[in-house]
């Protein structure tokens with residue numbers, strides 16, 4: 555199978571080296587489940603100063619990324635059939651697990667545009683299919699958001715993780731947060747692993763985990779819990795028809 559392509563346009567390409575070499579995600583790259591290419595807009599400038607930013611029209615603080623080097627870097631990327639271009643911006647749609655799943659399943663290439671300084675010349679936005687934010691805060695560049703997305707998508711690709719079922723169980727996969735997890739020892743500093751998990755009764759364990767998962771979501775994330783309830787009632791309606 556062709557590797558899933560991740561093409562990043564960034565002024566700090568060296569940041570992405572760690573992704574290639576570390577842990578589960580690094581192994582996905584070395585075993586060609588995914589491929590990572592990095593493009594520096596500075597390499598696409600034509601002036602002697604290799605200028606990628608300029609003052610904003612109309613005045614104001616900071617510098618803005620110029621369109622020409624970003625468009626030229628983008629044009630140099632070889633485009634696959636099911637590609638998606640994402641622009642990293644705090645003004646974008648807040649990232650969630652559904653986005654990662656969708657990009658991992660419906661696409662074979664993600665192009666990630668990372669901003670710096672005060673952000674992009676507005677015309678650069680026309681390159682993007684989606685604008686993505688990793689939260690309601692502002693970072694200095696789009697590299698960490700792009701790395702978050704790459705990590706989240708690559709771990710969902712077939713073959714990256716050993717047991718695919720661990721993906722189905724975990725937090726956010728079905729709007730619910732994951733149930734509590736324990737490992738040995740059974741007793742530690744006065745804290746005991748719930749007896750039911752040590753009972754060997756798989757039916758009772760599954761029921762306990764489902765309850766814990768619901769309660770945990772309800773107390774920590776009422777927004778997610780309401781979405782789960784909606785999903786449950788609509789699938790019940792479909793069954794009743």
Ligand SMILES: C[S@@+](CC[C@H](N)C(=O)[O-])C[C@H]1O[C@@H](n2cnc3c(N)ncnc32)[C@H](O)[C@@H]1O
Nearest residue numbers: 642643644669672673687688692693695696699
């Ligand atoms: C200092 S920020 C620019 C923010 C811009 N002036 C604004 O108010 O929208 C520089 C770059 O960091 C990235 N960035 C910062 N915070 C982000 C976030 N929460 N999610 C995604 N990208 C972010 C974007 O690529 C952005 O262009």
